[in-house]
Amino acid sequence: MTIAFESLAERLQQTMQKIKGKGKVSEADxxxxxxxxxxxxxxxxxxxxxxKQFVNRVKERAVGQEVMKSLTPGQQVIKVVNEELxxxxxxEESKIETASKPPTVIMxxxxxxxxxxxxxxxxxxxxxxxxxxxPMLVAADIYRPAAIDQLNTLGKQLDMPVYSEGTDVSxxxxxxxxxxxxxxxxxxxxxxxxxxxxxxxxxLMDELKEMKASVNPDxxxxxxxxxxxQDAVNVSEQFNELLEISGVVLTKLDGDTRGxxxxxxxxxxxxxIKFAGMGEKIDQLEPFHPERMASRILxxxxxxxxxxxx
Amino acid sequence: xxxxxxxSEKMNTLAAKYRTVDEEFFEELEELLISADVGVNTxxxxxxxxxxxxxxxxxxxxxxxxxxxxxxxxxxLDFTGEDSELSMNQEGMTVILFVGVNGVGKTTTIGKLxxxxxxxxxxxxxxxxxxxxxxxxxxxxxxxxxxxxxxIKQAEGSDPAAVMYDAIHAAKSRSxxxxxxxxxxxxxxxxxLxxELEKVKRVIQREVPSAPHEVLLVLDATTGQNAMAQAxxxxxxTDVSGIVLTKLDGTAKGxxVLAIRNELDIPVKFVGLGEKVDDLQPFDAEQFTYxxxxxxxxxx
Ligand SMILES: Nc1nc2c(ncn2[C@@H]2O[C@H](COP(=O)(O)OP(=O)(O)OP(=O)(O)O)[C@@H](O)[C@H]2O)c(=O)[nH]1
Ligand SMILES: Nc1nc2c(ncn2[C@@H]2O[C@H](COP(=O)(O)OP(=O)(O)OP(=O)(O)O)[C@@H](O)[C@H]2O)c(=O)[nH]1
Ligand SMILES: [Mg+2]
Ligand SMILES: [Mg+2]
Numbered sequence: 001m002t003i004a005f006e007s008l009a010e011r012l013q014q015t016m017q018k019i020k021g022k023g024k025v026s027e028a029d030x031x032x033x034x035x036x037x038x039x040x041x042x043x044x045x046x047x048x049x050x051x052k053q054f055v056n057r058v059k060e061r062a063v064g065q066e067v068m069k070s071l072t073p074g075q076q077v078i079k080v081v082n083e084e085l086x087x088x089x090x091x092e093e094s095k096i097e098t099a100s101k102p103p104t105v106i107m108x109x110x111x112x113x114x115x116x117x118x119x120x121x122x123x124x125x126x127x128x129x130x131x132x133x134x135p136m137l138v139a140a141d142i143y144r145p146a147a148i149d150q151l152n153t154l155g156k157q158l159d160m161p162v163y164s165e166g167t168d169v170s171x172x173x174x175x176x177x178x179x180x181x182x183x184x185x186x187x188x189x190x191x192x193x194x195x196x197x198x199x200x201x202x203x204l205m206d207e208l209k210e211m212k213a214s215v216n217p218d219x220x221x222x223x224x225x226x227x228x229x230q231d232a233v234n235v236s237e238q239f240n241e242l243l244e245i246s247g248v249v250l251t252k253l254d255g256d257t258r259g260x261x262x263x264x265x266x267x268x269x270x271x272x273i274k275f276a277g278m279g280e281k282i283d284q285l286e287p288f289h290p291e292r293m294a295s296r297i298l299x300x301x302x303x304x305x306x307x308x309x310x
Numbered sequence: 311x312x313x314x315x316x317x318s319e320k321m322n323t324l325a326a327k328y329r330t331v332d333e334e335f336f337e338e339l340e341e342l343l344i345s346a347d348v349g350v351n352t353x354x355x356x357x358x359x360x361x362x363x364x365x366x367x368x369x370x371x372x373x374x375x376x377x378x379x380x381x382x383x384x385x386x387l388d389f390t391g392e393d394s395e396l397s398m399n400q401e402g403m404t405v406i407l408f409v410g411v412n413g414v415g416k417t418t419t420i421g422k423l424x425x426x427x428x429x430x431x432x433x434x435x436x437x438x439x440x441x442x443x444x445x446x447x448x449x450x451x452x453x454x455x456x457x458x459x460x461x462i463k464q465a466e467g468s469d470p471a472a473v474m475y476d477a478i479h480a481a482k483s484r485s486x487x488x489x490x491x492x493x494x495x496x497x498x499x500x501x502x503l504x505x506e507l508e509k510v511k512r513v514i515q516r517e518v519p520s521a522p523h524e525v526l527l528v529l530d531a532t533t534g535q536n537a538m539a540q541a542x543x544x545x546x547x548t549d550v551s552g553i554v555l556t557k558l559d560g561t562a563k564g565x566x567v568l569a570i571r572n573e574l575d576i577p578v579k580f581v582g583l584g585e586k587v588d589d590l591q592p593f594d595a596e597q598f599t600y601x602x603x604x605x606x607x608x609x610x
Contacts, residue, residue, distance in 0.1 A: 229534020
């Protein structure tokens with residue numbers, strides 16, 4: 001199945017053709033290229049405010065630059081775009097923080113349907129397999145129908161304990177006792193699955209704040225659907241402001257979305273994207289690679305190969 | 311005609327904010343539509359057309375361009391008059407198939423719609439066609455209990471087409487008026503899963519030749535440009551007849567459905583406005599389009 005987007009490389013090809021052979025990148029050249037960069041980023045769902053800032057930075061850097069011998073002016077602009085994008089995405093892969101005194105508490109938060117429960121199970125599996133941890137899961141979603149059944153089923157698949165108290169108990173109490181239980185039973189990691197909620201739902205956001213205050217998590221991971229559009233900035237800004245998240249998990253990256261939300265989230269929260277969900281199965285979680293994401297958003301793979309062809 | 315009038319009235323309010331129709335106006339309009347996730351192409355086309363018109367007619371005064379803008383916006387964006395009614399089988403049981411990517415709200419919408427039909431004294435049966443996701447059958451079961459309708463299910467991991475076959479016969483023998491069929495979420499680029507969905511539809515068609523009477527694609531309003539790819543692929547696989555736009559109770563506007571309507575001609579039938587049983591409403595074109603511009607008008 002084809003991806004419905006033109007890559008930036010294709011978009012820029014024509015413009016590049018025109019300014020080939022000039023010695024300097026002129027303001028007009030940059031303006032034309034900037035337009036293409038802007039459209040490509042918007043089509044990839046990067047938030048328009050983030051795009052604006054980004055394009056301005058690229059413009060500033062690109063205008064008046066001496067053209068390197070080996071590059072055409074167009075290629076040089078692309079080089080600047082790529083450098084700026086990579087810088088914005090962050091460079092290193094991120095790890096999960098561990099508590100000095102176990103258990104390490106990880107709280108999963110996010111909008112409805114983002115993939116929190118699935119990621120809870122995937123992360124537990126990952127930490128056990130790769131980091132030799134002994135996680136316990138806590139079912140703190142009392143709202144969504146059969147949320148506890150869902151986590152229990154995943155726990156069974158993993159052969160891992162799930163702590164739950166049904167749906168008539170406050171989630172704040174559930175996580176508190178869940179963490180205590182994990183301590184008693186010597187689990188070094190406990191992952192809290194919380195209910196999906198809107199970032200503008202004051203009551204439910206307060207509930208998360210109370211949960212945070214009562215168990216003091218080492219990680220608060222915001223789970224975000226990679227297909228999210230312009231609203232990603234509002235969502236991540238609000239969750240970050242109210243909870244001070246420690247990182248992000250981007251799910252459903254096995255789809256064909258460009259995933260520009262990743263860029264928006266980085267720009268507004270400056271928090272690392274730590275993991276990528278690559279499927280529905282419990283082993284389909286990967287450490288996040290920022291540089292690959294930069295390529296994906298703009299079809300930079302193509303772009304870079306264009307530069308190489310110089 | 312009434313709604314169309316009030317729509318342009320609202321567009322007038324928007325444009326009245328600007329005394330001069332300058333680049334700033336067009337930029338703000340463009341950003342507004344982009345920020346609502348209206349398709350990038352749709353927005354660029356529209357705004358370029360408006361720019362062109364303004365230039366040609368040498369308009370400086372917003373009062374002069376207002377009617378033009380209003381007309382263009384109405385033509386491009388207004389769904390007024392579109393039919394959001396579900397097509398029901400007049401001769402027997404109506405079968406509605408729900409499709410969509412993961413986590414958009416298919417199962418929840420089925421629960422809400424079951425409630426909606428029950429309130430009209432219709433006998434409703436649900437088919438638990440998601441045999442894959444952990445807890446999916448239990449989730450539909452809870453909705454069935456909540457609304458007071460039967461759920462036809464098999465064990466987790468069984469063939470979804472077989473579940474549909476069963477459900478159709480069970481629903482028929484209970485003389486159900488409506489059968490709502492849940493399916494597992496799947497990303498549109500998963501070829502095998504899309505084939506599986508085609509098979510589910512074929513089985514339904516074989517058992518009830520006029521069915522499915524609706525194939526509803528559930529889209530999450532938070533989704534950006536990828537919703538267009540979803541609509542294209544699901545339409546190709548299952549001939550989608552309508553859209554349910556969920557999670558409009560958040561801050562996302564779901565503007566991509568405008569581009570989907572322009573390109574694929576699929577109407578929106580319902581919107582989801584929350585997680586409760588009555589948080590489903592028929593799509594109101596005027597309200598929706600106005601919602602896109604609300605922030606601009608309110609800023610005034
Ligand atoms: N393809 C794909 N599907 C995913 C991924 N992560 C989660 N899902 C699916 O997305 C849907 C929603 O996942 P959940 O884990 O239930 O999401 P949630 O955030 O817990 O949802 P709520 O509790 O209702 O807020 C399910 O169908 C999952 O199988 C992923 O990385 N890829
Ligand atoms: N705020 C809000 N949440 C909704 C709405 N519709 C569904 N949800 C929530 O979104 C989450 C996912 O809904 P589901 O009905 O499980 O979605 P699904 O498409 O069946 O998911 P899969 O079967 O996993 O693909 C749940 O937490 C629902 O409560 C809505 O209109 N507004
Ligand atoms: Mg969940
Ligand atoms: Mg479902």
